[in-house]
Amino acid sequence: MKSQDIRATFLKFFKDKGHLIVPSAPMVTKNDPTLLFVNSGMAPFKEYFLGNGTPKNNRISDSQKCLRVSGKHNDLEEVGYDTYHHTLFEMLGNWSFGDYFKKEGIAWAWELLTEVYKIDKDILYVTVFEGSEDADNLKMDTEAYDIWKQFIPEDRILKGNKKDNFWEMGEQGPCGPCSEIHVDIRSAEEKAKVSGSSLINEDHPQVVEIWNLVFMQYNRKANGTLEDLPNKHIDTGMGFERLCMVLQNVQSNYDTDVFKPIISEIATITGTKYGIDTKQDIAIRVIADHLRAVAFSIADGQLPSNTGAGYVIRRILRRAIRYGFTFLDTKEPFIYRLVAILSTKMGAAFPELKAQKQLIENVIKEEESSFLRTLDKGLILLDGIISENKTKEISGEKVFELYDTFGFPIDLTALILSEKGFTLDEKGFQEELQKQKNRSRAASESSTEDWSILVNDPVEEFIGYDALDADVKITRYRKVTSKKDGEMYQLVFNLTPFYPEGGGQVGDKGYLEDIHGDVIYILDTKKENNVIIHFTKTLPKHLNENFKAVVDKKQRFRTECNHTATHLLHQALREVLGTHVAQKGSAVHSKYLRFDFSHFSKLTLEEISDIEHFVNARISGKIPLEENRNITLKKATEEGAIALFGEKYGDTVRAIRFGNSIELCGGTHVKNTADIWHFKIKSESAVASGIRRIEAITNDAVKDFYSENNKTLLEIKETLNNVKEPVKAIKKIQEENADLQKQIAALLKEKAQNLTGEIDNQLQEINGVQFLAIKVDLDANGIKDLAFEVGKKHQNLFLLFATAPAKDKAMLTCYISKELAKERGYDAGKVVRELGKLIHGGGGGQNFFATAGGKNPSGIAKALEKAQDYLV
């Protein structure tokens, strides 16, 4: 059975059981601060389990793309070594939200595996939760055990501990016991030698878990205790790649048709063969796996970067490059060339791969080149370290510096060192790494308390599209403590006019006022698992009373100007540059807006000005806002709205229209484009290969910008005695200035030559040395020039110059011919240090040239007098 059919069969099976089939949610999470990526099939449905929303159907099924880079088995550094763990994988899942529970969950899983997929019953094992004797004191899941008994002999029902058979979403939240289904695909001979049941959960590559059925029945509170959930849920997840391995009768996920085409392409490009050399095989698996993770992520709009989710993607890609570099001898970018085969093979199930093939290739290629440069640089640094090192062991500190500051991977360092007969202090390195981790952890430490419920009102209504203030009640609140912000409170209302950060638009600020006139400021508004949360520094005194919630109108209005301008900018870009332009991110603040988009080259000044004109034409066109809060996604796209990759949309969406600009958008906008007043692009730059960024301002910010510019211009004009053409005048001044500088240089040279002559005449020979100590009227540079000018003519000079540039400033300069200083052991530095005391100062320099400064010009005479003492 082909992988595509395996996926389709799964979905059809659950569709027939009354499930709604939904497409995979984007892999990058936007609505959950505790998670960077979707790491399991249930993550996109978290808000339903938390009771913050109602699903469209109480039975849902899908195939979800997931990314895991850490966890029980999925340490990034281990992927590729075995044949059944991945960074990116598909999770087939079926869910019951308060509907069916263990009985159907188990029966259907069994039916699908054994009757539809026709997996031999004898190679299946299941596990159930055995209970725990710790603080939770949970009983064994006999309910699940009794159901399984009907399908499978009891000797293949194993009891598992809390680690394996009790599933938790995080430190808090819904959780419950689970039942895993394992498969043993070893040969009959091996089975005869070692029993399958003894290999369950023992990391055997052919005895693996394929499906986990989670029975959510508890809620874990912040204090660690469990309470029963009012509604019980089913959450299951089956590893798609492993299922393919079983159904295609192969021994490794990498031998399925999911990976095979990619692997053979890698072999072709690198001129290697899969299945011959263990190390090369690992490298090939690493690259095949990581390619998928990186390509899917870029398609979902998450580009490699140096923070957050983007950094995870960069790390994954760099790991692939490293393995290619070390084991497949690839010194040029090549991973980008694999995107073509990936998009051909998976483009049908995941159209975003096909649509964005070009961008994915560009971004990967650019990352590859830049990392290869990093490696080159690191190799040079490492050479330097080796040649300077006195022993055969390189310290952990140095290796860590190479890794931490310059990004040179530790495994490459170790390899190169061992090739050259050096070792490295592994322990020291690990210590440095641990220190770094502790620093980061300490800085981001925070604790979150349980919600205190004041009013039971689970649905918080957003009224901010129509109102900027409202009478509200606080329904619940909690305290959050972090190192950075200290103690903060998060408040939830029964309804709110506050717009939460989202769609690039910043959250509203404002205040809460109670009937006694007490005011609490709302510093930010965010959305978390579908709940709008208001951040305050203090807790209101009278929590149970009514409050007036008021949004900061000025900030909101400025933000709306920028948001609407963003839409017009998007339209302008597609109009001026072409329809290949796609939004890759935007930030809408009150003070400015930022818009990232795909485009292959730097914008010309004409293009920028065309874009500005386009937007400003629509502003002066006074186009009214047409808002449709409840239009089907299908109808909206038919009308010309563009859905973004990596965004999660419901069946009905909100469409925002200004003339021909139509966007699916949850943000707030001005009522008429005329409100924006004016649009001005402030900068255009690159953020990655194939991605450009525009920063722009509107309304008040533009007024400030022009008035600031105008002020500067007026000042310039005034300085130039109000000339009519300041540019011309400045150019003229510049020319004159250059001319004058040349003249001054010539004059100074002449002056120095004259002085040189004078000094020549005044030199006295003392003890075989041409000596002079004299006060001159030059600045520090002039004296320097003079000294070296005279120095060119004589071989045995000892000069001391003094000058008093100001009433309370004095300076001494000592010049001694190099050879003389060397032969006789004279030290100009010592001379000025000692004589410097006479002018109440100090100084130093080299043995042949030194300067000193001080505050007492009246000491100069004495210093000049004492100079010849050094010659004796």
Add this chain to the structure above:
RNA sequence: GGGGUAUUAGCUCAGUUGGCUAGAGCGCUACGCUGGCAGCGUAGAAGUCAUCGGUUCGAAUCCGAUAUACUCCA
């Protein structure tokens, strides 16, 4: 979010306890030599040493802040 490193000529970079009159290679300009492929020689132009502030007689160098880039950790 927290660290580290870097920012010097158009480009790539050197500049070792604060004082070598801020340098090299490539590129550029001029002149000369030269029968091609990165030919050679001589001369020259080009720097607010990222920005702002501090310490010091003196800062490219030390300290602080800001900006940008790279990098590691979360």
